[in-house]
Amino acid sequence: MEVFLPIAQVFVNPIEILFLSAIVGVLSGLFGVGGGFLMTPFLIFLGVPPAYAVANEANNILATSVSGSTTHYLKNTLDYKMGLMIVIGGTIGTSLGIYTFTYFKGIGKIDTVISLAYMYILAIIGTLMLVESLGEIDKAKKNLLIKKKLHVHYWIHGLPFRMRFPKSKLYESAFTPIIIGLLVGFIAAIMGIGGAFILVPAMIYIIKMPTKLVPGTSLFVTIFVSVIVTFLHSFNYGSIDLMLVFMLVIGSIIGVQLGQKLGERIDSSGLRALLAILLLIVGIAIAYDSFFAEEIQKETVKVLNAELNFFSLFIKQFSEEMPFFYGLFSIMFAVFLGVAAAFIRRFISNFKKKMSVKS
Amino acid sequence: MGVMTDQMQFSNVKIINKLQNLKATFIKTGIFLSLAAYWGVILVGTFITFN
Numbered sequence: 001m002e003v004f005l006p007i008a009q010v011f012v013n014p015i016e017i018l019f020l021s022a023i024v025g026v027l028s029g030l031f032g033v034g035g036g037f038l039m040t041p042f043l044i045f046l047g048v049p050p051a052y053a054v055a056n057e058a059n060n061i062l063a064t065s066v067s068g069s070t071t072h073y074l075k076n077t078l079d080y081k082m083g084l085m086i087v088i089g090g091t092i093g094t095s096l097g098i099y100t101f102t103y104f105k106g107i108g109k110i111d112t113v114i115s116l117a118y119m120y121i122l123a124i125i126g127t128l129m130l131v132e133s134l135g136e137i138d139k140a141k142k143n144l145l146i147k148k149k150l151h152v153h154y155w156i157h158g159l160p161f162r163m164r165f166p167k168s169k170l171y172e173s174a175f176t177p178i179i180i181g182l183l184v185g186f187i188a189a190i191m192g193i194g195g196a197f198i199l200v201p202a203m204i205y206i207i208k209m210p211t212k213l214v215p216g217t218s219l220f221v222t223i224f225v226s227v228i229v230t231f232l233h234s235f236n237y238g239s240i241d242l243m244l245v246f247m248l249v250i251g252s253i254i255g256v257q258l259g260q261k262l263g264e265r266i267d268s269s270g271l272r273a274l275l276a277i278l279l280l281i282v283g284i285a286i287a288y289d290s291f292f293a294e295e296i297q298k299e300t301v302k303v304l305n306a307e308l309n310f311f312s313l314f315i316k317q318f319s320e321e322m323p324f325f326y327g328l329f330s331i332m333f334a335v336f337l338g339v340a341a342a343f344i345r346r347f348i349s350n351f352k353k354k355m356s357v358k359s
Numbered sequence: 360m361g362v363m364t365d366q367m368q369f370s371n372v373k374i375i376n377k378l379q380n381l382k383a384t385f386i387k388t389g390i391f392l393s394l395a396a397y398w399g400v401i402l403v404g405t406f407i408t409f410n
Contacts, residue, residue, distance in 0.1 A: 116405065119401060120401070123397065123398065123401055127398070130394070134387070280397060283397075283401070284401075287400060287404055291404035291407065
């Protein structure tokens with residue numbers, strides 16, 4: 001069974017998309033990352049043209065981030081002050097990233113830059129996290145109690161304008177989260193992803209936030225970054241396909257809820273090692289794709305408007321005739337689905353608690 | 360006789376500990392070798408692509 005995507009102009013199998021987005025959603029909920037660095041290559045492998053894969057995945061990340069961060073808001077595991085500081089840096093970084101993206105696109109080197117950036121960033125972070133988490137597991141096995149400093153101070157911690165972050169119990173320079181946000185925004189704009197897979201390790205290792213506040217705050221920041229990316233793609237290239245977004249959002253929202261439940265039952269040092277291995281696997285897959293494999297692309301199909309069903313025709317005309325409102329609608333659609341999913345999860349969880357108390 | 364049994368038990372514990380340490384070292388070496396191979400592929404691939 002295949003479905004035609006009116007904007008991307010390709011046929012896709014909805015079951016494949018739902019299944020893959022659910023798996024990425026589970027990993028997303030487990031590690032507090034947006035999942036774009038996994039789902040975008042998957043969509044390209046499934047035949048969706050890269051420009052459309054990036055844009056629609058950004059919209060999907062928005063929905064999952066809204067869902068995840070609403071759940072964390074309801075659980076009170078979100079540091080707004082820290083999140084807003086990172087968003088300030090992220091906005092500046094995204095603008096700089098978009099400028100750089102346009103430059104490399106102009107000279108025709110954007111594909112190489114994106115592949116290399118993906119590969120090296122994933123490899124560096126994955127290696128560092130794996131080495132550190134293996135060390136932690138080793139120490140835990142030997143029951144060693146090594147006297148550690150409360151915080152390891154890097155140059156970034158010596159910056160001025162120190163302020164208190166009561167929720168995270170930190171006293172740090174405002175520039176620390178802003179610089180991290182700037183870097184994340186820059187990389188996210190170039191690679192067309194939410195950027196949480198860089199943000200999570202940065203929050204743990206550089207800002208030194210409590211691990212329980214990291215997933216919620218990183219999802220909160222990802223909302224803003226993905227809104228900018230979605231707006232940009234929708235207005236500039238008209239590449240948001242609501243049919244694809246709907247499939248992606250449904251799969252990933254179910255997956256995220258499952259991932260968050262699973263995350264509550266797994267040891268955090270084990271989680272870090274798993275995330276590190278995941279990053280390394282994606283890195284090597286991109287390396288294989290860049291160095292050895294030929295580009296896999298499905299041919300786009302030309303379908304006349306008369307052949308489209310009512311819903312597909314409506315999406316196509318809405319996108320072409322009112323790109324501003326279509327972009328806005330795509331964002332509102334993702335936000336609505338995300339919030340609805342979080343509240344449904346809350347309702348089910350409360351219902352289960354009531355039932356267990358009664359019995 | 361009793362002394363001999365204690366010594367034997369003590370050496371058995373030592374051997375088990377040594378085997379466990381050896382296993383951990385083996386796993387760690389494997390992981391670090393995999394990481395080295397991983398980075399080798401990435402760096403050589405980049406070099407070949409740019410040439």
